[in-house]
Amino acid sequence: MAKHLTKRSENYSQWYNELVVKADLAETSAVRGAMVIKPYGYAIWEKMKEQLDKMFKETGHSNAYFPMFIPKSFFSKEASHVDGFAKECAVVTHYRLKNDENGKIVVDESAKLEEELIVRPTSETIIWHTYKNWIQSYRDLPLLINQWANVVRWEMRTRLFLRTSEFLWQEGHTAHATKEEAITETEQMINIYAEFAEKWMAMPVIKGTKTDSERFAGALETYTIEALMQDGKALQSGTSHFLGQNFAKAFDVKFATKEGTQEYVWASSWGVSTRLMGALIMAHSDDNGLILPPKLAPIQVVIVPIFKGEEQLKEISEKVDIIIDKLKAKGISVKYDDRDTQKPGFKFAEYELKGVPIRLAIGKRDLENNNIELARRDTYEKKIYSQDGIENVIEDLLNEIQENIYKKALDFREETTTIVDNLDDFKAAIEKGGFVSAHWDGTEESEQKIKEITKATIRCIPIKNILEDGDCIYSGNKSTQRVLFAKAY
Amino acid sequence: MAKHLTKRSENYSQWYNELVVKADLAETSAVRGAMVIKPYGYAIWEKMKEQLDKMFKETGHSNAYFPMFIPKSFFSKEASHVDGFAKECAVVTHYRLKNDENGKIVVDESAKLEEELIVRPTSETIIWHTYKNWIQSYRDLPLLINQWANVVRWEMRTRLFLRTSEFLWQEGHTAHATKEEAITETEQMINIYAEFAEKWMAMPVIKGTKTDSERFAGALETYTIEALMQDGKALQSGTSHFLGQNFAKAFDVKFATKEGTQEYVWASSWGVSTRLMGALIMAHSDDNGLILPPKLAPIQVVIVPIFKGEEQLKEISEKVDIIIDKLKAKGISVKYDDRDTQKPGFKFAEYELKGVPIRLAIGKRDLENNNIELARRDTYEKKIYSQDGIENVIEDLLNEIQENIYKKALDFREETTTIVDNLDDFKAAIEKGGFVSAHWDGTEESEQKIKEITKATIRCIPIKNILEDGDCIYSGNKSTQRVLFAKAY
Numbered sequence: 001m002a003k004h005l006t007k008r009s010e011n012y013s014q015w016y017n018e019l020v021v022k023a024d025l026a027e028t029s030a031v032r033g034a035m036v037i038k039p040y041g042y043a044i045w046e047k048m049k050e051q052l053d054k055m056f057k058e059t060g061h062s063n064a065y066f067p068m069f070i071p072k073s074f075f076s077k078e079a080s081h082v083d084g085f086a087k088e089c090a091v092v093t094h095y096r097l098k099n100d101e102n103g104k105i106v107v108d109e110s111a112k113l114e115e116e117l118i119v120r121p122t123s124e125t126i127i128w129h130t131y132k133n134w135i136q137s138y139r140d141l142p143l144l145i146n147q148w149a150n151v152v153r154w155e156m157r158t159r160l161f162l163r164t165s166e167f168l169w170q171e172g173h174t175a176h177a178t179k180e181e182a183i184t185e186t187e188q189m190i191n192i193y194a195e196f197a198e199k200w201m202a203m204p205v206i207k208g209t210k211t212d213s214e215r216f217a218g219a220l221e222t223y224t225i226e227a228l229m230q231d232g233k234a235l236q237s238g239t240s241h242f243l244g245q246n247f248a249k250a251f252d253v254k255f256a257t258k259e260g261t262q263e264y265v266w267a268s269s270w271g272v273s274t275r276l277m278g279a280l281i282m283a284h285s286d287d288n289g290l291i292l293p294p295k296l297a298p299i300q301v302v303i304v305p306i307f308k309g310e311e312q313l314k315e316i317s318e319k320v321d322i323i324i325d326k327l328k329a330k331g332i333s334v335k336y337d338d339r340d341t342q343k344p345g346f347k348f349a350e351y352e353l354k355g356v357p358i359r360l361a362i363g364k365r366d367l368e369n370n371n372i373e374l375a376r377r378d379t380y381e382k383k384i385y386s387q388d389g390i391e392n393v394i395e396d397l398l399n400e401i402q403e404n405i406y407k408k409a410l411d412f413r414e415e416t417t418t419i420v421d422n423l424d425d426f427k428a429a430i431e432k433g434g435f436v437s438a439h440w441d442g443t444e445e446s447e448q449k450i451k452e453i454t455k456a457t458i459r460c461i462p463i464k465n466i467l468e469d470g471d472c473i474y475s476g477n478k479s480t481q482r483v484l485f486a487k488a489y
Numbered sequence: 490m491a492k493h494l495t496k497r498s499e500n501y502s503q504w505y506n507e508l509v510v511k512a513d514l515a516e517t518s519a520v521r522g523a524m525v526i527k528p529y530g531y532a533i534w535e536k537m538k539e540q541l542d543k544m545f546k547e548t549g550h551s552n553a554y555f556p557m558f559i560p561k562s563f564f565s566k567e568a569s570h571v572d573g574f575a576k577e578c579a580v581v582t583h584y585r586l587k588n589d590e591n592g593k594i595v596v597d598e599s600a601k602l603e604e605e606l607i608v609r610p611t612s613e614t615i616i617w618h619t620y621k622n623w624i625q626s627y628r629d630l631p632l633l634i635n636q637w638a639n640v641v642r643w644e645m646r647t648r649l650f651l652r653t654s655e656f657l658w659q660e661g662h663t664a665h666a667t668k669e670e671a672i673t674e675t676e677q678m679i680n681i682y683a684e685f686a687e688k689w690m691a692m693p694v695i696k697g698t699k700t701d702s703e704r705f706a707g708a709l710e711t712y713t714i715e716a717l718m719q720d721g722k723a724l725q726s727g728t729s730h731f732l733g734q735n736f737a738k739a740f741d742v743k744f745a746t747k748e749g750t751q752e753y754v755w756a757s758s759w760g761v762s763t764r765l766m767g768a769l770i771m772a773h774s775d776d777n778g779l780i781l782p783p784k785l786a787p788i789q790v791v792i793v794p795i796f797k798g799e800e801q802l803k804e805i806s807e808k809v810d811i812i813i814d815k816l817k818a819k820g821i822s823v824k825y826d827d828r829d830t831q832k833p834g835f836k837f838a839e840y841e842l843k844g845v846p847i848r849l850a851i852g853k854r855d856l857e858n859n860n861i862e863l864a865r866r867d868t869y870e871k872k873i874y875s876q877d878g879i880e881n882v883i884e885d886l887l888n889e890i891q892e893n894i895y896k897k898a899l900d901f902r903e904e905t906t907t908i909v910d911n912l913d914d915f916k917a918a919i920e921k922g923g924f925v926s927a928h929w930d931g932t933e934e935s936e937q938k939i940k941e942i943t944k945a946t947i948r949c950i951p952i953k954n955i956l957e958d959g960d961c962i963y964s965g966n967k968s969t970q971r972v973l974f975a976k977a978y
Contacts, residue, residue, distance in 0.1 A: 030618050034556035039634060042553045064531045067523035068639055068655055076594045086586040091596050093582045095643040097575040105565045107580050107605055116596055129519050145528060150557055154584040166557055
């Protein structure tokens with residue numbers, strides 16, 4: 001089983017595809033565009049979920065579950081929403097199969113649904129239909145609900161984790177008495193996503209708002225976190241939408257205020273998906289495989305014994321068991337790979353491929369000297385340590401690795417971000433890759449033309465933007481601020 | 490908002506339906522047969538998931554995720570499987586909507602799938618198709634995988650939690666080198682389900698195997714746990730299937746043995762679903778609402794202040810904060826309901842309805858005496874305690890309540906289980922409700938006739954059965970053991 005990867009410099013896209021499969025994260029399935037998330041990949045996703053769920057609950061959100069099927073008519077209720085999603089919907093039309101006269105399994109035409117059901121591409125419509133019954137008075141607000149679910153958006157060109165017809169995600173849907181409160185919630189959630197990306201995924205992100213053309217179908221404002229991948233392309237990693245009263249009006253959700261008047265409710269929705277897996281992989285990994293931040297690594301430490309014969313293995317294992325106990329007592333996850341069917345070199349390569357942050361190796365001579373060899377996945381540094389107190393070394397090192405890979409990604413982003421003031425420089429910068437900060441006149445026309453010429457899109461209008469006068473790189477018209485462009489996934 | 494429930498003795502079925510909705514567990518949705526699981530209900534399900542997931546992982550299983558859509562042709566590959574599920578499948582036939590000439594949203598007929606996709610009613614077929622690539626050698630076995638997912642089985646008559654078109658569940662799918670190992674796994678999992686039901690849900694269950702006619706479509710043996718509800722009807726609460734080599738043969742999954750021969754793999758699958766929520770509700774609750782076992786209660790202790798004016802509330806809250814801290818330090822979940830918009834009596838009724846195991850009430854006089862009033866949900870007992878050390882009283886009491894409601898359910902089951910030896914007694918016993926232990930000749934004909942006459946089905950052949958000679962209550966033919974009958978959900 002050859003585990004060598006195509007080099008990133010040769011073909012980044014192929015490197016990614018191979019890595020996802022060879023590191024046992026996911027694979028394509030028999031169903032066009034849908035993936036199988038394999039146990040190792042799912043274990044990373046579970047760690048992401050666990051942390052995000054904790055952050056949602058700490059900020060007062062509860063989980064619930066809404067039906068996956070949405071009556072077709074619901075989509076028509078919010079006009080821009082249906083435009084945004086109608087072209088990629090899986091449609092359920094029948095509810096029974098049968099045997100035909102030849103014994104073949106066919107769809108039973110007599111079991112046709114009166115109204116077709118759409119497999120949710122997102123749940124605003126079914127949820128706001130439900131909220132109508134849940135919200136009567138200001139006492140019912142705010143309503144702060146999240147759902148972990150699968151969704152389907154039919155895609156013609158799919159890539160594992162980045163773009164699949166079915167994917168897993170969470171979608172928060174909140175209802176508020178005032179516009180200000182809904183905007184505060186929208187901003188709070190993009191901040192939570194940014195914190196998660198930076199502190200857990202070790203992936204720096206830029207927070208900003210989307211332009212009109214890139215906004216969520218049905219939103220008044222879309223906040224995004226944008227991350228930079230190693231090939232210089234941006235990846236939208238999470239979005240939080242201020243929906244205004246659009247869905248409240250579409251589904252007639254009003255509440256009685258303290259003063260006794262009837263008002264439409266204000267809304268937000270926000271989500272991240274298994275796409276984060278793709279971001280995680282592309283932000284850090286190298287030509288030998290995954291590099292996982294310790295906080296999300298299913299295995300933080302792997303121990304490989306170097307031995308000849310059962311007797312030696314037994315001696316080594318006795319020492320290893322002590323180390324394992326000490327690591328587990330610190331809440332560090334550890335795997336001891338004592339298989340005798342594979343050589344140490346094979347195992348080293350395998351755990352490099354799988355991105356295990358720290359590898360320990362221990363052989364006969366180490367036993368004699370009370371030593372152990374420690375290798376870091378992020379820097380490939382190897383060093384001999386005493387077995388005594390190795391758990392403290394590892395605890396510190398895991399934090400150091402977490403910080404180091406964040407810093408590395410941040411340095412890379414800063415090095416590859418360019419500020420330009422005219423179209424030629426812009427083209428060159430986009431060609432080179434990375435974020436490009438440039439003036440834009442605020443019109444959809446200029447945005448569209450720039451995209452046609454360079455394939456770059458406006459990733460966001462950074463929240464921390466400083467206003468400055470300038471000229472749009474395309475039209476030459478007046479601009480009040482720079483926006484962030486990049487080619488994107 | 491009237492929260493009174495129909496009494497169980499008047500109309501058990503209506504009592505259940507009302508309780509599910511009024512206790513904020515779930516409600517029907519705009520989509521026929523699909524439910525909305527509300528935050529309070531979902532919080533209970535999350536606790537169930539968390540514990541089950543822990544038990545699965547402790548026994549070596551990993552989670553993964555497989556596509557929700559299954560190509561129609563996959564179903565035909567295992568003959569009895571398709572017979573079992575074809576009649577209740579949601580079928581996806583198109584992948585796009587469009588606007589017609591009148592601007593109405595319609596299905597785009599040009600976007601018809603070449604092969605229809607079935608929304609999974611269970612995932613054996615897609616998973617075994619995938620396992621073919623994962624299993625080559627004995628080294629790849631056992632493969633121990635679980636999936637948490639939504640599934641769809643189209644139902645004409647639905648009831649919240651008990652029978653819905655879409656529901657949430659887990660499905661384990663394992664592959665083994667030998668028959669013995671697969672059977673051991675199948676039995677291990679039914680034992681885990683039984684342990685979960687008894688220790689966490691406080692619900693006694695009987696473990697047994699299903700008859701041929703009640704077996705899972707594609708299994709050689711189905712193990713079940715059967716629980717008794719308060720109306721004397723049984724509820725199948727979890728199943729574990731020994732699949733033999735049926736799916737391995739259907740999907741051509743072979744492995745190289747240590748000896749170098751090629752053999753088909755042996756399999757198990759096992760699942761529990763949100764149906765457990767229905768079981769939990771019906772096993773314990775009473776005419777005033779839910780009774781939740783403390784181990785699954787989202788709120789274990791609620792504290793209600795009895796106060797007049799802000800000054801009194803402030804004084805009470807100071808004392809309550811101390812108690813809350815002490816309870817939280819013990820890992821006990823507590824809610825302090827200091828709303829001034831509802832009267833204490835209203836709150837008492839609300840938390841009774843929601844099944845909070847322990848309620849504390851504290852008023853002005855309690856402050857003076859350093860006391861607090863404690864009420865148990867399961868027995869309605871009220872008692873005054875000193876505030877000092879109340880956290881220890883509560884810790885012990887939560888365990889006592891957990892045991893008490895288990896014992897109550899067990900006593901009820903034992904009281905309502907009847908042993909009969911002829912059809913007349915059988916009819917009377919079934920009419921009365923509860924499990925009925927009777928001789929059966931082992932034929933599907935007798936089983937079917939008994940069902941026609943009494944509506945009772947064979948719930949299981951108990952694992953702990955003692956063999957004894959007898960005569961079938963229907964046919965009079967020889968029987969070697971008693972089996973357990975009941976009317977069932």
